Amino acid sequence: MTTYNQIAGRRVNFLSSDPTYIDTNSDGQVWYNSTTATLKSWLPFGAWASGGNMNTASYYLGGSGTSNTAALGLSGSTPPGAISGKTESYNGIAWTNQPTMNTARLVLTGSGSPTATLAFSGETATAASAASESWNGSTWTNTPSMNTARASTAGSGAQTAALCFGGSTFSGTFLASSESYNGTSWTNTPSLNTARNYLMGSSVGTNTAALAFGGLNPGLTGATESYNGTAWTTSPSVLNTLRSRGGGAGTQTAALMFGGYVAAATSGATELWNGTSWASSPASMATARLNFAGGGTQTSAFAGGGSIAPGIVANTEEWNFGVYSYTAAAWASGGNLPAALNGITSFGTQTATIAFGGGYPTATLSYNGTSWSTLPATVANGTYYAGAAGVSTAALKIAGEYSGTSYATGVESWNGSTWTSSPSINTGRSFNAANGTQTAAVTTGGGTSPSPGGSNSTEIWNSSAWTASGNYPASRNGMYSIGTQTATLCFGGGTNISAVSTASNTFNGSTWTSAPNMNTARTMLGGAGTQTAGLAFGGVIPGVTSAAESYNGTAWTNITSLSTARRSYGSSGSQTAALYAGGDAGPASTNATEEWTGDVATATSKTLTTS
Amino acid sequence: MALFIYGVASNYGKDFFTAQDRQNFFLRGYPGDVWVIGATEKGALWLAERGFEKTKAEAQAIVDGEVAKAQEAWDALPEDQKTNLNRQRPTAINLP
Numbered sequence: 001m002t003t004y005n006q007i008a009g010r011r012v013n014f015l016s017s018d019p020t021y022i023d024t025n026s027d028g029q030v031w032y033n034s035t036t037a038t039l040k041s042w043l044p045f046g047a048w049a050s051g052g053n054m055n056t057a058s059y060y061l062g063g064s065g066t067s068n069t070a071a072l073g074l075s076g077s078t079p080p081g082a083i084s085g086k087t088e089s090y091n092g093i094a095w096t097n098q099p100t101m102n103t104a105r106l107v108l109t110g111s112g113s114p115t116a117t118l119a120f121s122g123e124t125a126t127a128a129s130a131a132s133e134s135w136n137g138s139t140w141t142n143t144p145s146m147n148t149a150r151a152s153t154a155g156s157g158a159q160t161a162a163l164c165f166g167g168s169t170f171s172g173t174f175l176a177s178s179e180s181y182n183g184t185s186w187t188n189t190p191s192l193n194t195a196r197n198y199l200m201g202s203s204v205g206t207n208t209a210a211l212a213f214g215g216l217n218p219g220l221t222g223a224t225e226s227y228n229g230t231a232w233t234t235s236p237s238v239l240n241t242l243r244s245r246g247g248g249a250g251t252q253t254a255a256l257m258f259g260g261y262v263a264a265a266t267s268g269a270t271e272l273w274n275g276t277s278w279a280s281s282p283a284s285m286a287t288a289r290l291n292f293a294g295g296g297t298q299t300s301a302f303a304g305g306g307s308i309a310p311g312i313v314a315n316t317e318e319w320n321f322g323v324y325s326y327t328a329a330a331w332a333s334g335g336n337l338p339a340a341l342n343g344i345t346s347f348g349t350q351t352a353t354i355a356f357g358g359g360y361p362t363a364t365l366s367y368n369g370t371s372w373s374t375l376p377a378t379v380a381n382g383t384y385y386a387g388a389a390g391v392s393t394a395a396l397k398i399a400g401e402y403s404g405t406s407y408a409t410g411v412e413s414w415n416g417s418t419w420t421s422s423p424s425i426n427t428g429r430s431f432n433a434a435n436g437t438q439t440a441a442v443t444t445g446g447g448t449s450p451s452p453g454g455s456n457s458t459e460i461w462n463s464s465a466w467t468a469s470g471n472y473p474a475s476r477n478g479m480y481s482i483g484t485q486t487a488t489l490c491f492g493g494g495t496n497i498s499a500v501s502t503a504s505n506t507f508n509g510s511t512w513t514s515a516p517n518m519n520t521a522r523t524m525l526g527g528a529g530t531q532t533a534g535l536a537f538g539g540v541i542p543g544v545t546s547a548a549e550s551y552n553g554t555a556w557t558n559i560t561s562l563s564t565a566r567r568s569y570g571s572s573g574s575q576t577a578a579l580y581a582g583g584d585a586g587p588a589s590t591n592a593t594e595e596w597t598g599d600v601a602t603a604t605s606k607t608l609t610t611s
Numbered sequence: 612m613a614l615f616i617y618g619v620a621s622n623y624g625k626d627f628f629t630a631q632d633r634q635n636f637f638l639r640g641y642p643g644d645v646w647v648i649g650a651t652e653k654g655a656l657w658l659a660e661r662g663f664e665k666t667k668a669e670a671q672a673i674v675d676g677e678v679a680k681a682q683e684a685w686d687a688l689p690e691d692q693k694t695n696l697n698r699q700r701p702t703a704i705n706l707p
Contacts, residue, residue: 332629431697497697498699
């Protein structure tokens with residue numbers, strides 16, 4: 001009998017626990033888990049997971065993109081039937097509105113990436129469209145028109161090397177013709193063997209190596225054709241589920257088909273093409289839909305918006321093929337504070353946070369990831385919207401408004417169990433931003449006397465004294481800052497609750513430099529993370545907001561909102577595990593705590609059986 | 612079909628709503644323990660296990676009452692406190 005060693009070139013490991021998944025080279029590794037008495041393996045599988053909602057629910061839209069973290073939604077229709085030219089980009093977390101297309105239309109096709117897409121074909125209210133336009137990540141520019149006005153097409157390729165095939169005229173004539181774009185003009189290319197519309201294509205293939213599948217003519221077809229730059233060849237293999245109006249992704253030899261229209265119903269079915277035949281995946285989309293934005297690759301695809309017949313959705317699903325299971329980022333409720341507290345300040349991690357101030361003048365509170373407790377230690381001057389720097393075992397409380405009319409200079413040092421007096425800052429302030437460590441901190445802005453609306457003064461701490469440093473670029477209070485003394489990110493704030501800012505700036509220990517603006521102007525907000533991996537959430541805009549956004553060192557992106565809108569400095573943690581506690585929730589203070597957990601990818605082994 | 616259901620539920624803290632709940636349905640909290648929930652089967656079950664469903668008008672009335680109380684408290688403040696740059700008179704909240 002042939003042994004596994006002879007087949008695989010290695011023996012089955014006998015392990016007490018599952019090994020660590022390294023990368024795709026680990027795929028197919030087999031081991032025996034002696035603890036669970038199971039034979040196991042890293043076997044890639046496909047699964048759909050929920051993503052961020054589009055800003056506008058729409059259908060009959062186009063899509064382009066290279067993965068489920070780099071996508072565009074193009075034009076389409078919004079209820080009650082208006083044709084939209086809207087553009088939204090997706091980064092795997094959230095959709096962001098972008099400038100509108102030059103030609104609003106339905107059932108168009110896109111090829112390329114979120115920063116380099118070509119959109120072509122489609123249908124206006126009165127005619128099929130030959131319009132073609134190019135997106136560079138910030139603006140749309142008209143490009144030469146196609147030779148044939150057509151709608152409900154499919155495409156393959158990139159912004160400057162795209163192929164458009166099939167579709168129909170405005171009167172409903174099915175088309176087999178195809179055209180290729182070279183960055184300058186469209187050229188007619190050989191026709192499909194089966195004329196059809198509402199078909200799908202290998203979205204990230206090329207204009208000389210493409211795959212066409214599914215569609216209508218006039219009944220549903222599963223016909224699959226391959227293009228080699230010279231001719232289309234019909235495959236003997238057809239889709240297992242005949243359908244149209246779905247999503248196509250991947251290349252000529254590794255494609256993905258998902259969703260769409262089957263006889264009198266929407267479909268969530270998913271099929272994979274290996275260059276020869278289609279195989280049905282056991283994983284279906286959670287929301288069966290048609291006429292949505294789709295694209296990506298066979299291992300990383302997306303589906304956004306579309307029709308669920310009846311109804312139009314804004315939700316997104318992300319396809320991943322591999323050994324990882326994904327849990328989308330979200331806020332969840334944490335343990336409630338012992339009382340509704342506005343004005344608290346906190347520092348630490350999501351599972352080890354210290355809070356003080358607000359409605360508790362001297363109390364010190366501790367959060368362990370489940371519940372809050374009151375510690376024996378008392379802070380001498382529990383302030384209101386003070387600054388803080390450090391971690392749960394070593395930190396500083398920095399200034400803050402104490403009486404409501406005077407501006408505190410006091411600093412206290414926390415060692416994990418007690419507060420002790422520390423040298424004061426030079427300028428008394430409240431609603432000041434602060435970050436860093438117990439031995440190397442920075443504080444900036446805040447209301448001061450005689451500038452209650454906000455100061456630009458910055459002070460740094462070197463473990464023995466506070467000294468003045470480079471002024472913040474604007475005078476503000478209510479900002480929030482994260483990071484270290486020499487790698488700080490400070491954002492938001494305002495001169496009062498009605499004059500709020502989107503600005504963010506970085507600090508290198510001596511000078512401030514402008515950084516990209518947040519999406520939502522706000523003050524008195526919370527934050528977490530580092531200079532290049534941060535979060536901003538809550539605040540006043542001037543009403544309280546639940547909006548949250550993420551920063552990657554380059555840009556701010558909207559993420560899932562808090563459940564309860566509020567303003568508070570009671571925040572701590574990192575970009576992937578943050579905490580937001582208490583605050584002013586509008587008309588009254590709140591005791592609610594919310595915990596943010598970022599996207600989690602878990603390598604999942606499969607148990608092998610003999611059945 | 613209505614997009615939302617409305618209810619009253621007291622936030623008891625940890626696991627009152629989970630990350631999975633947030634992924635399953637729309638959820639937003641308002642003053643007076645009012646919650647607006649996506650009108651889905653999972654959203655309705657979440658509310659049924661934690662509180663009581665209200666009509667939109669009933670939920671809006673609860674929120675309006677909380678805002679009115681806060682406005683009365685604001686109006687009773689000394690004038691010098693009302694000029695605080697970091698505070699404002701509570702404003703009306705309209706449920707979606």
